[in-house]
Amino acid sequence: xxxxxxxxxxxxxxxxxxxxxxxxxxxxxxxxxxxxxxxxxxxxxxxxxxxxxxxxxxxxxxxxxxxxxxxxxxxxxxxxxxxxxxxxxxxxxxxxxxxxxxxxxxxxxxxxxxxxxxxxxxxxxxxxxxxxxxxxxxxxxxxxxxxxxxxxxxxxxxxxxxxxx
Amino acid sequence: xxxxxxxxxxxxxxxxxxxxxxxxxxxxxxxxxxxxxxxxxxxxxxxxxxxxxxxxxxxxxxxxxxxxxxxxxxxxxxxxxxxxxxxxxxxxxxxxxxxxxxxxxxxxxxxxxxxxxxxxxxxxxxxxxxxxxxxxxxxxxxxxxxxxxx
Numbered sequence: 001x002x003x004x005x006x007x008x009x010x011x012x013x014x015x016x017x018x019x020x021x022x023x024x025x026x027x028x029x030x031x032x033x034x035x036x037x038x039x040x041x042x043x044x045x046x047x048x049x050x051x052x053x054x055x056x057x058x059x060x061x062x063x064x065x066x067x068x069x070x071x072x073x074x075x076x077x078x079x080x081x082x083x084x085x086x087x088x089x090x091x092x093x094x095x096x097x098x099x100x101x102x103x104x105x106x107x108x109x110x111x112x113x114x115x116x117x118x119x120x121x122x123x124x125x126x127x128x129x130x131x132x133x134x135x136x137x138x139x140x141x142x143x144x145x146x147x148x149x150x151x152x153x154x155x156x157x158x159x160x161x162x163x164x165x
Numbered sequence: 166x167x168x169x170x171x172x173x174x175x176x177x178x179x180x181x182x183x184x185x186x187x188x189x190x191x192x193x194x195x196x197x198x199x200x201x202x203x204x205x206x207x208x209x210x211x212x213x214x215x216x217x218x219x220x221x222x223x224x225x226x227x228x229x230x231x232x233x234x235x236x237x238x239x240x241x242x243x244x245x246x247x248x249x250x251x252x253x254x255x256x257x258x259x260x261x262x263x264x265x266x267x268x269x270x271x272x273x274x275x276x277x278x279x280x281x282x283x284x285x286x287x288x289x290x291x292x293x294x295x296x297x298x299x300x301x302x303x304x305x306x307x308x309x310x311x312x313x314x315x
Contacts, residue, residue: 014189034301037166041193148276148295148304154186157295157302
């Protein structure tokens with residue numbers, strides 16, 4: 001890893017693999033394009049990750065239908081959404097002729113993102129200031145905040161309030 | 166993608182690792198680097214005690230210039246255009262203000278700072294900048310620090 005990095009310094013490429021988590025939101029999409037640009041500058045592999053977060057009561061049912069069937073529907077729906085969001089990243093990466101890996105994982109977003117970064121030797125994570133649940137533009141999303149706090153690798157937090165570029 | 170990269174430093178290993186990343190990035194993107202050190206002096210900062218060579222303000226200012234110069238030298242060695250600045254005040258506020266003044270595209274910082282007594286910048290500074298910046302922020306984590314130390 002160290003020798004690899006030193007070698008990279010000579011070649012002026014900083015990152016070999018860039019992780020772009022997405023939740024399909026507008027803020028995430030803005031981060032996607034900046035992440036792809038960063039990857040393109042480094043000729044890096046892009047990892048597009050969508051995290052499906054299980055809903056605590058997703059499996060609850062009051063009727064005669066077994067809980068599992070309803071749960072499956074919820075998961076299927078989330079999975080389809082995730083595929084769509086990840087595909088958006090994949091297509092953007094391919095338009096830059098970048099190698100791309102697509103992943104849909106299950107769990108708590110921040111934890112899954114950090115774990116994925118660790119397991120796949122990610123060199124940098126690019127994400128928006130807030131995702132789906134972002135309300136105020138000055139408030140950073142909890143997922144992004146947790147990732148920034150705990151990540152071992154650099155995290156590029158992309159400002160997505162529509163100002164500037 | 167980025168033309169102007171701001172690197173605040175407090176002279177810590179974390180800030181050093183962030184600076185290294187910033188210089189790498191500048192070299193890759195053909196961007197310039199601005200190095201900033203904010204000196205945080207207390208209300209009695211301008212008083213010099215008998216027997217000391219200067220006030221806290223002067224001593225810390227001198228040290229801060231050392232920090233920014235060292236990073237600037239590393240940038241120049243990589244043919245990266247670099248400018249330095251030392252300011253006095255509250256780190257988060259000064260960093261955000263300076264980023265606006267020079268219209269930085271991205272601020273590169275360590276995930277943690279100096280910490281403990283004599284801190285000029287802590288993880289809380291990075292957190293404050295990440296929260297309030299109108300610009301992109303690249304937060305450099307522990308891995309880079311471990312690499313720069315080895």
